[in-house]
Amino acid sequence: MVKIKDVAQHAGVSSATVSRVLNGDERVASPARERVLASVRELGYRPNRLARNLRRQQTETIGVVVSEIENPHFTQAVRVIEDAAFRQGYRVILCNTDETPAKQRAYLEMLAAERVRGVILAPADAADPMISQLLALGVPIVAFDRGVDDPMADAVIADNHYGSRRAVRHLRDVGRRHIAFIGGRPEIQTGRERLAGYVAAMEELQLEPRWVEGAFRVEGAYAATRRLLADDPEVDGLVIANNLMTIGALKALRQSGRRVGDDIGLVAFDDPVWAEFVDPPITVLVQPVRRMAAQAVDLLFERIAGMRTQPRTVIFTFELRVRASCGKLPGPAYEAASVAFE
Amino acid sequence: MVKIKDVAQHAGVSSATVSRVLNGDERVASPARERVLASVRELGYRPNRLARNLRRQQTETIGVVVSEIENPHFTQAVRVIEDAAFRQGYRVILCNTDETPAKQRAYLEMLAAERVRGVILAPADAADPMISQLLALGVPIVAFDRGVDDPMADAVIADNHYGSRRAVRHLRDVGRRHIAFIGGRPEIQTGRERLAGYVAAMEELQLEPRWVEGAFRVEGAYAATRRLLADDPEVDGLVIANNLMTIGALKALRQSGRRVGDDIGLVAFDDPVWAEFVDPPITVLVQPVRRMAAQAVDLLFERIAGMRTQPRTVIFTFELRVRASCGKLPGPAYEAASVAFE
DNA sequence: CTGAAAGCGCTTACAG
DNA sequence: CTGAAAGCGCTTACAG
Numbered sequence: 062m063v064k065i066k067d068v069a070q071h072a073g074v075s076s077a078t079v080s081r082v083l084n085g086d087e088r089v090a091s092p093a094r095e096r097v098l099a100s101v102r103e104l105g106y107r108p109n110r111l112a113r114n115l116r117r118q119q120t121e122t123i124g125v126v127v128s129e130i131e132n133p134h135f136t137q138a139v140r141v142i143e144d145a146a147f148r149q150g151y152r153v154i155l156c157n158t159d160e161t162p163a164k165q166r167a168y169l170e171m172l173a174a175e176r177v178r179g180v181i182l183a184p185a186d187a188a189d190p191m192i193s194q195l196l197a198l199g200v201p202i203v204a205f206d207r208g209v210d211d212p213m214a215d216a217v218i219a220d221n222h223y224g225s226r227r228a229v230r231h232l233r234d235v236g237r238r239h240i241a242f243i244g245g246r247p248e249i250q251t252g253r254e255r256l257a258g259y260v261a262a263m264e265e266l267q268l269e270p271r272w273v274e275g276a277f278r279v280e281g282a283y284a285a286t287r288r289l290l291a292d293d294p295e296v297d298g299l300v301i302a303n304n305l306m307t308i309g310a311l312k313a314l315r316q317s318g319r320r321v322g323d324d325i326g327l328v329a330f331d332d333p334v335w336a337e338f339v340d341p342p343i344t345v346l347v348q349p350v351r352r353m354a355a356q357a358v359d360l361l362f363e364r365i366a367g368m369r370t371q372p373r374t375v376i377f378t379f380e381l382r383v384r385a386s387c388g389k390l391p392g393p394a395y396e397a398a399s400v401a402f403e
Numbered sequence: 404m405v406k407i408k409d410v411a412q413h414a415g416v417s418s419a420t421v422s423r424v425l426n427g428d429e430r431v432a433s434p435a436r437e438r439v440l441a442s443v444r445e446l447g448y449r450p451n452r453l454a455r456n457l458r459r460q461q462t463e464t465i466g467v468v469v470s471e472i473e474n475p476h477f478t479q480a481v482r483v484i485e486d487a488a489f490r491q492g493y494r495v496i497l498c499n500t501d502e503t504p505a506k507q508r509a510y511l512e513m514l515a516a517e518r519v520r521g522v523i524l525a526p527a528d529a530a531d532p533m534i535s536q537l538l539a540l541g542v543p544i545v546a547f548d549r550g551v552d553d554p555m556a557d558a559v560i561a562d563n564h565y566g567s568r569r570a571v572r573h574l575r576d577v578g579r580r581h582i583a584f585i586g587g588r589p590e591i592q593t594g595r596e597r598l599a600g601y602v603a604a605m606e607e608l609q610l611e612p613r614w615v616e617g618a619f620r621v622e623g624a625y626a627a628t629r630r631l632l633a634d635d636p637e638v639d640g641l642v643i644a645n646n647l648m649t650i651g652a653l654k655a656l657r658q659s660g661r662r663v664g665d666d667i668g669l670v671a672f673d674d675p676v677w678a679e680f681v682d683p684p685i686t687v688l689v690q691p692v693r694r695m696a697a698q699a700v701d702l703l704f705e706r707i708a709g710m711r712t713q714p715r716t717v718i719f720t721f722e723l724r725v726r727a728s729c730g731k732l733p734g735p736a737y738e739a740a741s742v743a744f745e
Numbered sequence: 746c747t748g749a750a751a752g753c754g755c756t757t758a759c760a761g
Numbered sequence: 762c763t764g765a766a767a768g769c770g771c772t773t774a775c776a777g
Binding site: 062105107108109110111112114115120122125130131133136137139140143144147152153154155156157164167168171173174175176194198279308311312333334335338339340341 | 404447449450451452453454456457462464467472473475478479481482485486489494495496497498499506509510513515516517518536540621650653654675676677680681682683
Binding site for chain 2: 746755
């Protein structure tokens with residue numbers, strides 16, 4: 062493998078000069094610069110980043126830790142983050158934790174050893190001690206989608222409590238009364254908050270809350286929905302806590318012979334690309350994932366650049382996108398009521 | 404930042420001993436080992452991978468370069484690759500090229516500088532000179548989904564030509580005659596082969612081929628399908644070259660008032676999770692993405708381990724999964740004919 | 746079983 | 762404008 066010394070020899074200059082040319086140091090005189098560039102090309106020299114990073118005590122790498130890369134919510138986020146990182150000359154180490162605290166810990170451990178410059182983390186475990194350790198080491202962390210316990214981390218999250226309340230109100234407004242909730246995971250902040258918002262809204266409306274847990278997964282929601290329909294056949298409305306679970310719930314509903322939009326109304330969190338094309342199109346709660354991911358990257362790079370030391374939390378809100386899955390489409394009266402509520 | 408020397412001092416041993424303990428060298432005596440471990444814990448020592456990598460002239464990192472991470476086809480692959488890499492103690496640098504040759508080049512350049520141990524690449528540019536350069540540097544490359552020009556790379560691909568022929572046959576078998584093709588990108592191998600297979604099948608059947616290009620994207624397919632329907636109103640069958648384009652085509656078909664499965668039959672490449680739930684459920688050509696990705700990782704690690712020097716190409720086949728989007732479901736006579744064809 | 750020492754390939758403060 | 766030299770934090774062949 063050809064190294065800087067070989068290039069130097071070939072060009073008849075010192076390693077220092079080669080390094081300067083390669084790093085765009087203005088001070089190097091044109092003739093030397095030209096010879097170096099020619100030698101680089103001729104020898105097929107490829108700089109060794111490992112050496113540079115060690116010497117500079119610094120990398121241009123960030124870690125992106127998500128709990129489930131196949132969830133379009135996170136895929137979209139990863140895509141935006143990767144894009145922004147590339148534009149800034151940073152690379153991305155992708156870590157998928159599968160909602161497993163142990164895997165998260167191992168990954169954060171690794172990112173520390175790798176001396177990454179910052180981390181965007183959708184935590185599987187908000188209390189992971191590695192979070193504080195990274196922060197103490199000077200590695201900024203932006204919590205995404207879910208907060209972390211350490212108050213020094215930045216965070217970009219959505220107002221889940223509001224989202225669920227909005228969904229329940231909508232179902233009530235179109236005449237549903239037996240509204241149940243297909244929940245995610247109570248260990249996860251989004252799961253907890255979405256459930257709490259649902260329960261709060263039901264109580265406000267003096268309706269009886271009833272819920273099952275679908276673990277944020279297709280199969281989990283399938284099983285949970287079947288259980289729910291068996292136990293509570295009178296259910297006529299459903300709030301589903303994420304897009305993967307919508308698939309599972311649809312399958313269970315179809316099998317049970319329930320007609321979505323007719324026998325049962327349905328509002329789901331997230332707006333994956335297919336929500337508009339399933340039968341019937343699903344009424345959804347949308348969060349601006351791409352803007353949120355962009356915000357997370359901004360916060361991270363502010364920290365990396367040392368432009369800010371105080372932690373910031375940015376909260377985004379949900380928007381209800383009404384489609385056919387709740388049946389009767391709301392009229393002007395509904396719109397008015399709805400605005401008043403918001 | 405505490406380093407190995409600090410730990411050594413604290414434990415009253417040499418750096419060499421600390422390093423040995425940390426790397427599980429059996430020869431270190433128990434008392435020394437214990438003291439080292441205690442010091443590591445007490446000082447909160449975090450090994451610096453950059454230094455180790457430089458010294459060992461080796462990383463445990465692979466690069467994964469895909470053209471479009473939001474395409475579920477690639478998301479699934481990335482997920483499988485990441486998982487396998489993690490199990491082997493490797494990290495993954497994620498690179499999204501957006502089908503842009505320049506971006507691919509920049510990324511491969513970066514991966515070379517980063518001294519990654521291997522690359523899995525769904526090429527946006529099969530002729531990229533960086534591919535051969537990496538190979539020459541001893542960095543193995545496994546082409547995924549699409550081949551590369553350099554014959555020294557391994558490859559895991561699907562038999563696209565067959566896939567298209569299968570789709571056309573199916574549409575013909577259910578009575579369609581004006582079968583058109585929504586193509587991807589002719590610059591990309593999958594796009595080329597799927598088109599070629601379509602044309603070949605049409606000619607075999609003495610039907611007139613007609614196609615438009617949707618660039619493998621939702622919007623591209625939407626525009627292309629609109630154009631197609633305007634130019635050729637008599638179209639009664641559609642083969643769509645990937646899952647993103649299916650979304651766009653569905654939208655255009657719906658707007659035009661065409662009833663899928665009735666006025667027009669539809670077979671699409673890929674089986675994303677939603678294909679079963681749209682209206683009507685889509686008949687699809689499935690390739691075993693997860694197995695293919697696992698195969699790609701296996702090939703890569705064989706190379707990394709030096710177990711193999713000859714390039715290998717593994718070709719997977721498509722399976723037709725019949726759902727309602729072609730209308731009339733085929734009976735036993737069809738099955739027989741279909742088996743004969745395969 | 747353990748340590749002293751060399752060296753991985755860069756960058757950069759210093760001197761000229 | 763340019764070079765000699767130190768040093769980033771590890772690992773490991775060598776010697777004992």
